[in-house]
Amino acid sequence: MALLRVEKISKKFGGLQAVSDVSFALREGSIKAVIGPNGAGKTTLFNLISGVLPATSGEITFKGHALNGLRPYQVARLGIARTFQNIKMFAGMTALENVMVGRHVQSRSGFLASMFRLPGFLSEEREIRRKSMELLELLGIAEYADTEAMNLAFGQQRAVELARALALEPALLLLDEPAAGLNIYETAEIGRLITKIREMGITVLLVEHDMSLVMDISDEIVVLSFGQKIAEDIPQKIQRDPEVIRIYLGEEAAVPA
Amino acid sequence: MTLELFIQYLVAGITYGSIYAIVAIGFNIIYNTTGIINFAQGEFVMLGGMLSITLLQFMPITVAIALAVGLTMCIGAVIEIVFIRWLKNPSVLRMIIITIGISILIREAALHVWGDNVRALPYFIGNEITSIPVLGARVSPQVLWVIGTCSLMVLFLSLFFKMTSIGREMRACAANRTAAILCGIDTRNMVTLSFILSAGIGALAGAVMSPITYTQYDIGTGLAIKGFTVAILGGLGNSPGAVAAGLLLGVIEAFSVSMVPLAFQDAIAIAILLVILFVRPHGLFGSSAAAGLKEF
Numbered sequence: 001m002a003l004l005r006v007e008k009i010s011k012k013f014g015g016l017q018a019v020s021d022v023s024f025a026l027r028e029g030s031i032k033a034v035i036g037p038n039g040a041g042k043t044t045l046f047n048l049i050s051g052v053l054p055a056t057s058g059e060i061t062f063k064g065h066a067l068n069g070l071r072p073y074q075v076a077r078l079g080i081a082r083t084f085q086n087i088k089m090f091a092g093m094t095a096l097e098n099v100m101v102g103r104h105v106q107s108r109s110g111f112l113a114s115m116f117r118l119p120g121f122l123s124e125e126r127e128i129r130r131k132s133m134e135l136l137e138l139l140g141i142a143e144y145a146d147t148e149a150m151n152l153a154f155g156q157q158r159a160v161e162l163a164r165a166l167a168l169e170p171a172l173l174l175l176d177e178p179a180a181g182l183n184i185y186e187t188a189e190i191g192r193l194i195t196k197i198r199e200m201g202i203t204v205l206l207v208e209h210d211m212s213l214v215m216d217i218s219d220e221i222v223v224l225s226f227g228q229k230i231a232e233d234i235p236q237k238i239q240r241d242p243e244v245i246r247i248y249l250g251e252e253a254a255v256p257a
Numbered sequence: 258m259t260l261e262l263f264i265q266y267l268v269a270g271i272t273y274g275s276i277y278a279i280v281a282i283g284f285n286i287i288y289n290t291t292g293i294i295n296f297a298q299g300e301f302v303m304l305g306g307m308l309s310i311t312l313l314q315f316m317p318i319t320v321a322i323a324l325a326v327g328l329t330m331c332i333g334a335v336i337e338i339v340f341i342r343w344l345k346n347p348s349v350l351r352m353i354i355i356t357i358g359i360s361i362l363i364r365e366a367a368l369h370v371w372g373d374n375v376r377a378l379p380y381f382i383g384n385e386i387t388s389i390p391v392l393g394a395r396v397s398p399q400v401l402w403v404i405g406t407c408s409l410m411v412l413f414l415s416l417f418f419k420m421t422s423i424g425r426e427m428r429a430c431a432a433n434r435t436a437a438i439l440c441g442i443d444t445r446n447m448v449t450l451s452f453i454l455s456a457g458i459g460a461l462a463g464a465v466m467s468p469i470t471y472t473q474y475d476i477g478t479g480l481a482i483k484g485f486t487v488a489i490l491g492g493l494g495n496s497p498g499a500v501a502a503g504l505l506l507g508v509i510e511a512f513s514v515s516m517v518p519l520a521f522q523d524a525i526a527i528a529i530l531l532v533i534l535f536v537r538p539h540g541l542f543g544s545s546a547a548a549g550l551k552e553f
Contacts, residue, residue: 050439076441088436090429101429104422105441125420168441 003028003203004049004172009058011044011227018044020227021058026172031194031204033214036224037247042207043085045224046174049205050082051075062172077105081170083161085177085207089149095160096145099132102167135163139193155186166197173197175206179213191217215239223247258515264394266511272400272469274507275407276302279462280484281491281499282414283455289431289494290444290451293352297336297360298459298484299477300367304329305460306472307367310376318378326460332363333456337449360477367474378467399468406465410458411500427451431494479523486530492540502541 002025011019019041026032034042047053049060051072060067067075081102090098136142139159144152149160158178165173178194179187191213198204208214214221215235223231223238225247231238238244280298287295308325309318316324340355341347347355380387380399388395418424429437430447438444463472470476487506491498506526513525533540 052435052439071443072438073441073443076439082439084436088433090432090436092432093425093428097425097428100422101425101437101442102440104426121421125422128422164440 002026003063004205005061006045006049007059007061009045009048009060010056011041011048011053012056017227019048019224022224022227022229023058024222024229024232026203026205027219028171028203029198029201030219031198031206031217032220032222033218034205034207034222034224035209035211035214039226040224041227042224043176044227046082046176046205046207049075050080050174076168079168079171080174081165081168081172082174083158083165083176083178085180087154087157087161089157089160091150093149094146095141095149095152095156095163096129096132096136098149098160099135099163099167100128102164103128103132105168132163132167135166136160138166138196139163155182158182158190162193166202170202172203172205175204175208177207177209179208179210187213261393262515264392265396266515267508268391268394268396268400270508270511271504272403272466272507273510274504275404275500276462276466276470276480276503277483277487277506278500278503279407279410279458280480281487281503282411282496283459284484284488285494285496285499286414286427286451286455286458288488290427290448291341291352293349293356294485294488295452295455296353296356296481296485297363297477298455299479299481300360300363301329301333301456301459301477302463302466302480303367303472303474303477304332304363304456305463306378306467306476307371307376307463307474308460309464310378310467310472311371313378318381322378322461322464325464326457329460330453330457333452334449337452341448341452342445360481364475364477371474373474375471375473376467377471378464380468381465397469403462403465403469407462410461411496414454414458414496423450482523482530483526486526486533489530489538490533490540492542495540495542498540498542 004026006025007023008021009019009023010017010021022041022045034045036042044053048055049067051067051070051074055068062078062080065078067078070078090101093101133142133145136145139162141156141159141163144156149157152160162178175194178190182190187210194204194206194217218235221231221233221235221238222229223241223244230243230247231241233241280302283298283301284294287293287298305325308328309322312321312324315321336359340359341352344352380397381402382398385397388397389401390396418428426437426442427447427450429440430442430444434444483506487499487503490506491500491502506529509529510522510525513522
């Protein structure tokens with residue numbers, strides 16, 4: 001069953017067609033990668049799915065609900081979490097607190113209810129702390145729980161951000177260049193983590209430039225170029241697709257002999 | 258200067274200083290969630306005092322103060338919902354001008370309702386001449402009420418921001434709005450809540466201080482200037498800094514009385530504000546990097 005369905009989605013910024021008529025579906029429990037040269041519209045596509053930007057036309061459905069017109073926080077509450085290409089930590093908060101913020105959405109019924117729900121408050125607070133700590137352990141950064149997140153190394157911040165996204169208990173996780181700025185060991189580690197996340201039953205959609213990572217972990221790949229989808233297939237076939245090779249390596253005629 | 262006199266000045270300084278600190282924290286809470294300075298903050302203090310004085314005619318003093326604080330919190334919520342919430346990506350300047358407008362609106366409404374009489378709540382314990390000896394100096398019990406209430410509010414707020422989900426969400430919203438939204442936080446509710454909180458602490462301070470400082474429809478402006486000075490001095494958005502800066506300003510003002518005429522007391526705060534804005538615009542305790550984060 002398709003968890004996420006993107007149908008003929010388009011986004012125009014003034015005269016620039018950033019995403020045009022892109023359609024694809026995401027099978028529950030799969031890992032799908034979106035690749036393409038810089039400026040192909042990958043991050044815009046993520047912003048459309050997470051509700052940060054409104055689409056010019058087209059439709060996105062998640063678990064059968066149309067996402068059009070929903071605000072980003074509503075999309076997040078439906079079960080779509082995301083991480084960012086440039087990490088967005090909550091400054092002034094510890095690694096654990098960062099993850100706990102992600103957990104809140106899961107643990108409350110409403111805004112006013114949680115303000116006045118004093119009796120269950122302490123046990124709920126303990127529960128949030130315990131679950132968040134588990135996620136830090138899962139990502140192997142439990143020892144930095146009480147370190148201010150901004151003081152952590154880059155790779156560790158990325159792990160905190162991932163833990164925060166997982167704290168939402170999402171059905172779908174959007175990862176925007178999870179390996180950007182990481183060395184090959186850290187990249188391999190991220191690859192293992194993503195596979196582990198899928199085993200937890202979370203569907204993953206990722207944008208990534210690191211081809212070895214993409215080819216290793218993805219079930220399917222969508223290729224974008226200048227806002228259009230030019231291919232969608234399993235990794236082995238994408239690697240041999242002449243159109244994909246052309247946009248990545250350039251026209252044969254353009255290469256001097 | 259004798260020890261008694263020194264302590265007398267010091268206690269007076271701490272009393273006023275803790276009120277300034279509360280006003281400054283009110284500025285900080287709203288600044289952190291919205292990036293704006295709410296110039297109607299002083300009016301919340303005025304409303305807290307005035308409303309509890311009026312309500313006292315119908316009910317005991319504790320109920321009157323609690324109700325006045327509650328009403329001011331509602332007014333804070335209404336202000337945010339009516340004037341701020343529906344704006345789409347408003348500029349900082351526009352929002353600041355809106356809060357100045359709100360401040361004038363509340364002040365004029367207060368003038369119509371209460372006139373320009375100077376009022377005060379009765380002393381919570383004893384009267385004007387009751388005093389407790391502290392190291393040889395004579396201190397009014399009301400002074401201890403003010404200092405105690407302000408300290409408790411600071412304690413409550415730091416626990417709230419540290420230990421509760423809503424408090425952490427407000428900090429998250431202040432630290433990174435985009436990430437907060439994508440964690441499923443409705444940041445508009447956090448902004449409303451910040452107005453409610455600021456209004457509440459301002460009103461409580463206004464009620465508790467009124468027996469010694471008296472209150473009038475237009476005290477908000479002066480308090481807002483002092484509170485703003487303290488907020489800047491402590492580093493905008495930095496609440497521990499605001500407490501330190503508030504006490505510092507209060508004590509400087511109190512001791513200045515022994516050197517310059519009383520009429521110059523307010524000039525001292527303004528002079529400090531100007532010097533800080535010229536020399537260290539990010540405040541004594543703030544870092545320039547943090548100050549640069551907010552577009553201002």
